[in-house]
Amino acid sequence: MCFRKRPGSAAAAQIYTGPDLSESPMSRYDRNQPTRNHRSNPCCFCWCCCCSCSWNEDRNRRRRLSRDTKLEIVPHCEVCSKPSSEEIRSWAGSFEKLMKSPAGRNVFREFLRTEYSEENMLFWLACEELKKEYCRPSVEEKARGIYEDYISILSPKEVSLDSRVREMINRRMQDPSPHTFDDAQLQIYTLMHRDSFPRFLNSGIYKSLLQNISRSSSES
Template sequence: MGSERMEMRKRQMSVQQESVAGTTAPVQNEHPDQGNRSSNACCFCWCCCCSCTWNEDREERNRRASYDPKAEGNADFEESPKPTVEEVRSWGQSFDKLMHCPAGRAAFRQFLRTEFSEENMLFWLVCEEFRKETNKSMIEEKARVIYEDYISILSPKEVSLDSRVREVINRNMLEPTSHTFDDAQLQIYTLMQRDSYPRFMNTEVYKDLLKTVSEQQDPHLGKCLDIQFCDSSFSGNS
């Protein structure tokens, strides 16, 4: 009986060992999978985190380098003070005087928006600010942003430039400086002066503005302006 009990105990122990070995074996086999999964998960997370961080850094760089006047709060696009009669009149004397007056730029920009060419004013303004930059790393970043926003053919805000100027810009972008877009800025300025500016001066918007500021200063002056506008219109038709 004692030998039979010993034999039964040995069998039980062997069965337990087999069961333990059977249960531990999958666990041991599972560890590599878990290790792979954890490794893959880490790799996946690292890629995602790296990509997200890189995208966030890029967005932050673009935000810092961006020249969108509406986002930056550029003084020219804040609520400008009401122009005087002398200022509004000076706009009709030359395009330069219009562009050097904050209220004039604001009024002209509103007009360009109606013609779907507001990007010309925005580009000219960002170039004005860009020329003041002295930090080399910021010059490179801002030059890239300006190129992507206004020069690239894929941009919805692309300005109209001829092939010669585009070639100059492409060469300059290899080593951008604060004067990389000088030729392009001049061409857009000339385009606005020859094309949009004459139409703006003939709009009712400009005439009404001149009349309004004149009446605020002198009611009799506003009536005189009505007569002048009528005479100029009659002369133009004759």
């Protein structure tokens, strides 16, 4: 872990500047681990356009090859049950309901992936996991991992934060807690709500989902 002193004061506080690259040249994730076989472990999200569904692999393989993605490793979709038609329709009127639903987050993640901004959701989810930790070593480890993956300017998954929030995070990283990234998480949540959510509602992904539930309702 690296610290630097704030200039202009003899007793200036140390500021966290991220991991020491001379000691930790790689992220905490092992990028050399083999890719999982999605066909042998199908996602629970097969009712929609999840990237891990075997029937959708060819389309997504072509899409991955056709773009220069900045996400080297995409985690699996969250485990969830099939949402009701009422729940799916309710997402259109409430971003909060969408984000509280594991199925809703999975659909929204698929949309963010098409806009090359999935790191926003991944960061938000990582912050939620950090809040569940109470063991100090685990808190420090997860906080460092979040910093390296989403805050560091060296990371390909860096999220967009203003300088005030970044400075606050640097100070808090001297003594990480489950709420170290609360301000940053709120800023990214607001960004997704105001910027990405309106486009999601007009996207083919969400419209196809609505068409599917309407067709199912008419057939039944």
